[in-house]
Amino acid sequence: MRIISAAYQHLGTKLLAEVLDNQAAPALHFADLWYEQTDFPELAEAIDYPAVFFDFAADTTTSIGRWEQNVALNTDIYVAVDTLADTAIGSPERPAGLHYLELCARVHELLQAYQHPSCGNLDRVGFVRHNARTNLLVYRLSYTSQVIDASATEARRPTRPGTGAAFQL
Secondary structure, rough: HHHHHHHHHHHHHHHHHEOOOOOOOOOOOOEOOOOOHOHHHHHHHHOOOOEEEEEEEEEEEEEOOOOEEEEEEEEEEEEEOOOOOOOOOOOOHHHHHHHHHHHHHHHHHHHHHOEEEOOOEEEEEEEEEEEEOOOOOOEEEEEEEEEEOOOOHHHHOEEEOOOOEEEOO
């Protein structure tokens, strides 16, 4: 499960620092793992929006040798914005109302084909609106990648008798 921790910390830090608004200031103000917060008004109100939330899963793993696995990592990123601006064609509020779609586009521009050891080579496989039970607009962007999980290598590496030091493999 360290691969999830590493992917979340890396991607959360990257998005908070690199998704910028039109004035080159950070456009996202909060990153967290628990996207379900957007469904509870008492929790959602305490968050500084726009925000991103993460969810990770791996339906498939393939062993590589004895202690490593190739993990098909699914990464869902929820972009949440608190706006009630009118999106109707001709409305003066439309640019503000459609701001969340621009944020989704900027997140995608950073992540499509982005590669890092903690999250693999990201490939978007879908996007859909998440129906939050609050006044938030939330879109889920779904990515897949391949990540090598070598955590068992260190945990199971044999030690040299009497020294506690690991053998070199």
